[in-house]
Amino acid sequence: MGYKHLVQYYETDKMGCTHHSNYIRWMEEARCDFFKKIGYDYMEFEKLGLVSPIVGLNNLKFKKPSTFGDEIDIEVSVKAYNSIVLTAHYEMKKDGVVIFEGDSESCFLTTDGKMVIMGEQKFPGLHHTLKDLLENK
Amino acid sequence: MGYKHLVQYYETDKMGCTHHSNYIRWMEEARCDFFKKIGYDYMEFEKLGLVSPIVGLNNLKFKKPSTFGDEIDIEVSVKAYNSIVLTAHYEMKKDGVVIFEGDSESCFLTTDGKMVIMGEQKFPGLHHTLKDLLENK
Amino acid sequence: MGYKHLVQYYETDKMGCTHHSNYIRWMEEARCDFFKKIGYDYMEFEKLGLVSPIVGLNNLKFKKPSTFGDEIDIEVSVKAYNSIVLTAHYEMKKDGVVIFEGDSESCFLTTDGKMVIMGEQKFPGLHHTLKDLLENK
Amino acid sequence: MGYKHLVQYYETDKMGCTHHSNYIRWMEEARCDFFKKIGYDYMEFEKLGLVSPIVGLNNLKFKKPSTFGDEIDIEVSVKAYNSIVLTAHYEMKKDGVVIFEGDSESCFLTTDGKMVIMGEQKFPGLHHTLKDLLENK
Numbered sequence: 096m097g098y099k100h101l102v103q104y105y106e107t108d109k110m111g112c113t114h115h116s117n118y119i120r121w122m123e124e125a126r127c128d129f130f131k132k133i134g135y136d137y138m139e140f141e142k143l144g145l146v147s148p149i150v151g152l153n154n155l156k157f158k159k160p161s162t163f164g165d166e167i168d169i170e171v172s173v174k175a176y177n178s179i180v181l182t183a184h185y186e187m188k189k190d191g192v193v194i195f196e197g198d199s200e201s202c203f204l205t206t207d208g209k210m211v212i213m214g215e216q217k218f219p220g221l222h223h224t225l226k227d228l229l230e231n232k
Numbered sequence: 233m234g235y236k237h238l239v240q241y242y243e244t245d246k247m248g249c250t251h252h253s254n255y256i257r258w259m260e261e262a263r264c265d266f267f268k269k270i271g272y273d274y275m276e277f278e279k280l281g282l283v284s285p286i287v288g289l290n291n292l293k294f295k296k297p298s299t300f301g302d303e304i305d306i307e308v309s310v311k312a313y314n315s316i317v318l319t320a321h322y323e324m325k326k327d328g329v330v331i332f333e334g335d336s337e338s339c340f341l342t343t344d345g346k347m348v349i350m351g352e353q354k355f356p357g358l359h360h361t362l363k364d365l366l367e368n369k
Numbered sequence: 370m371g372y373k374h375l376v377q378y379y380e381t382d383k384m385g386c387t388h389h390s391n392y393i394r395w396m397e398e399a400r401c402d403f404f405k406k407i408g409y410d411y412m413e414f415e416k417l418g419l420v421s422p423i424v425g426l427n428n429l430k431f432k433k434p435s436t437f438g439d440e441i442d443i444e445v446s447v448k449a450y451n452s453i454v455l456t457a458h459y460e461m462k463k464d465g466v467v468i469f470e471g472d473s474e475s476c477f478l479t480t481d482g483k484m485v486i487m488g489e490q491k492f493p494g495l496h497h498t499l500k501d502l503l504e505n506k
Numbered sequence: 507m508g509y510k511h512l513v514q515y516y517e518t519d520k521m522g523c524t525h526h527s528n529y530i531r532w533m534e535e536a537r538c539d540f541f542k543k544i545g546y547d548y549m550e551f552e553k554l555g556l557v558s559p560i561v562g563l564n565n566l567k568f569k570k571p572s573t574f575g576d577e578i579d580i581e582v583s584v585k586a587y588n589s590i591v592l593t594a595h596y597e598m599k600k601d602g603v604v605i606f607e608g609d610s611e612s613c614f615l616t617t618d619g620k621m622v623i624m625g626e627q628k629f630p631g632l633h634h635t636l637k638d639l640l641e642n643k
């Protein structure tokens with residue numbers, strides 16, 4: 096379930112490399128692409144009346160730099176899921192070499208801001224998809 | 233009505249200078265500060281049920297570079313106003329020297345997206361403030 | 370010579386649409402892609418010892434909004450070129466409808482910051498490519 | 507050693523709140539301000555021939571949202587320092603309430619990319635300042 100990001104000039108900083116804040120944005124790009132591939136693009140989320148804000152970022156390791164013109168391969172996997180918080184793991188590679196790793200924690204809210212406990216009653220389709228991805232990883 | 237912006241590291245690019253897209257963001261910072269100073273901060277806009285999107289950017293001249301740590305002085309003035317479109321002019325200086333100039337065009341919309349023609353009936357307070365600023369410039 | 374940009378969540382603002390500053394970044398993405406397609410990717414520029422900063426932005430018209438998930442088609446063309454300044458024109462479409470238009474002015478500098486007058490003596494390959502694109506437009 | 511950041515419109519996203527990637531940028535703003543206050547502004551770093559890239563981000567907790575117009579108070583403290591890696595802790599408050607916490611890990615490199623082990627021989631001034639801040643915290 097790979098996602099590719101081409102590093103843009105405006106993503107570099109005066110050290111000559113990608114500014115580290117952009118990796119957090121690429122995590123989001125890859126996460127959205129991941130949700131789309133499992134059948135939950137943003138339209139689907141909106142139809143369900145769900146938003147999924149980030150509540151935590153952990154273990155972000157900037158191992159090697161990247162810069163303008165580099166093609167970054169990003170793999171997203173389900174690391175943990177407990178009906179409330181989804182922990183996704185990200186591995187980013189350049190030319191086959193891991194340059195970044197990290198985890199995001201996101202929860203699910205209704206569009207009016209109420210926390211959702213997913214399950215048989217609430218959003219069973221997405222719930223079972225995430226559980227299956229966790230078990231089969 | 234000066235506004236100051238301190239250039240951040242994340243605003244630089246691999247040429248070693250501020251990436252040009254950030255000047256558009258500083259124009260917004262200075263415009264919000266300008267509105268606040270004439271009595272229309274964002275809360276006031278929200279209470280009125282107004283948003284003010286950018287519809288045009290013109291004559292942007294990047295005259296000299298800036299970089300991390302530079303303090304930028306930004307002056308905003310009303311260049312034109314016709315009850316529908318506000319044309320604001322921006323002059324940015326570093327150490328007293330002009331490094332950037334440009335104009336923005338913004339209109340006024342109700343929060344449900346309808347265009348507003350300002351005047352005696354609609355938002356007379358903001359209307360007269362902008363007219364006065366145009367005449368007294 | 371189309372370029373496609375998929376609007377990212379982090380490019381939206383609290384009005385629910387793409388923040389206008391991102392169109393300037395997409396102009397850069399499309400311009401870099403344009404240079405790559407005419408044989409001058411960034412590596413080639415670096416080999417030549419050239420950088421090409423933006424010196425002006427003009428006639429930017431934000432005609433219709435875009436938002437997260439939209440696919441934007443961007444066409445770049447050479448509007449003017451006089452050996453010193455390249456004026457590029459950009460047209461961005463969503464579902465076939467023009468949502469943005471604008472022009473950028475960029476010049477050419479050596480990596481130590483000296484302005485370049487392109488021609489038979491200096492960078493004739495790039496010079497003739499840009500002249501041909503202007504004449505054949 | 508507080509630092510204040512006023513949330514900008516361009517930092518919000520379509521959920522109506524600050525996009526989470528901006529907290530990483532504010533960590534950088536506050537860290538630069540912290541270094542300036544202990545006598546090491548960027549000019550001083552450049553004179554020493556040092557750069558200080560981020561190598562890790564940990565335990566980032568997004569506790570409450572913020573949005574356009576909010577004033578964020580940011581405290582930076584030295585959490586760990588071992589002559590190679592500086593772990594800084596950040597606490598961000600809005601109206602006295604903690605909305606974000608997190609840690610950054612940065613190392614020190616010479617401008618040509620060599621890792622620096624700080625100590626009596628290498629950059630003793632900065633080394634002792636960081637050690638003192640760790641011991642007196």
